Amino acid sequence: MIELKDVSKVYPNGVKGLEDINLTINEGEFVAIVGLSGAGKSTLLRSINRLVDISSGDIKINNQSITSASGKSLRLMRRDIGMIFQSFNLVKRSSVLRNVLSGRVAYNNTFRTIFNLFPQKDVNLALKALERVNILEKAYTRSSELSGGQQQRVSIARTLAQEAKVILADEPTASLDPVTTKQVMDDLKKINKEDNVTVVINLHFVDLAKEYSTRIIGLRAGKVVFDGPAKDATDEVFQEIYGRSLKDDELLGDEIE
Numbered sequence: 001m002i003e004l005k006d007v008s009k010v011y012p013n014g015v016k017g018l019e020d021i022n023l024t025i026n027e028g029e030f031v032a033i034v035g036l037s038g039a040g041k042s043t044l045l046r047s048i049n050r051l052v053d054i055s056s057g058d059i060k061i062n063n064q065s066i067t068s069a070s071g072k073s074l075r076l077m078r079r080d081i082g083m084i085f086q087s088f089n090l091v092k093r094s095s096v097l098r099n100v101l102s103g104r105v106a107y108n109n110t111f112r113t114i115f116n117l118f119p120q121k122d123v124n125l126a127l128k129a130l131e132r133v134n135i136l137e138k139a140y141t142r143s144s145e146l147s148g149g150q151q152q153r154v155s156i157a158r159t160l161a162q163e164a165k166v167i168l169a170d171e172p173t174a175s176l177d178p179v180t181t182k183q184v185m186d187d188l189k190k191i192n193k194e195d196n197v198t199v200v201i202n203l204h205f206v207d208l209a210k211e212y213s214t215r216i217i218g219l220r221a222g223k224v225v226f227d228g229p230a231k232d233a234t235d236e237v238f239q240e241i242y243g244r245s246l247k248d249d250e251l252l253g254d255e256i257e
């Protein structure tokens with residue numbers, strides 16, 4: 001369970017990224033965060049694993065405050081949280097398998113990871129993860145040789161190898177074409193369903209949010225302006241979140257049918 005209590009973030013330049021956010025996200029939910037550019041979606045997501053430090057309030061994960069955690073306890077909390085980025089964040093010159101194994105770094109000592117001495121059980125776990133996202137045959141390929149969609153699958157496999165209980169995905173399909181977008185979303189949904197992994201995802205396309213998530217959180221100027229089941233997110237709701245009608249480029253459209 002992820003709990004945000006009275007969370008605000010003010011950046012050093014005075015910009016309010018988040019204002020007084022109160023949310024509880026339960027284990028196994030698939031939550032989409034939507035809103036205009038600059039609404040605070042990335043700030044919210046990155047606060048959860050403390051890539052962004054909040055200015056006030058508290059964030060708890062399974063009743064333990066990540067806001068006040070440090071050292072080993074922060075590392076252990078972060079080990080349970082996988083992160084997926086728009087830009088994939090892979091080491092391009094390394095093999096696919098090596099990238100997936102980096103999900104095991106927090107489970108091993110530094111000496112082993114520097115010299116690539118991962119235990120066989122970690123290698124097996126990584127190969128299994130690649131199999132689940134259907135790119136096992138690419139295990140020994142250099143990551144730079146993969147398509148964008150394949151690279152995103154590698155980053156999903158990395159969170160599987162990490163045995164993350166929560167996946168935070170920041171616009172994971174923003175640089176992908178519509179067909180690949182759907183494959184990546186299907187992978188995330190499968191992991192959510194089969195492993196009961198909580199998924200919190202920032203999405204630009206509102207129709208994708210409606211199709212895949214169980215709950216939609218709408219942000220506007222750093223505040224939650226909608227929080228409810230995806231099926232309740234009507235056109236009027238999106239109009240409220242965006243302060244205007246949706247534009248064509250906020251809908252992925254028929255390609256996902």
Ligand SMILES: Nc1ncnc2c1ncn2[C@@H]1O[C@H](COP(=O)(O)OP(=O)(O)OP(=O)(O)O)[C@@H](O)[C@H]1O
Nearest residue numbers: 011013015016017036037038039040041042043044
């Ligand atoms: N490092 C930073 N320093 C100063 N202001 C920032 C910083 N990061 C974000 N902001 C500001 O905080 C607000 C929220 O930004 P955030 O990136 O969370 O929005 P977003 O909804 O994810 O937008 P986008 O969809 O464009 O990624 C914006 O006004 C942004 O300019």
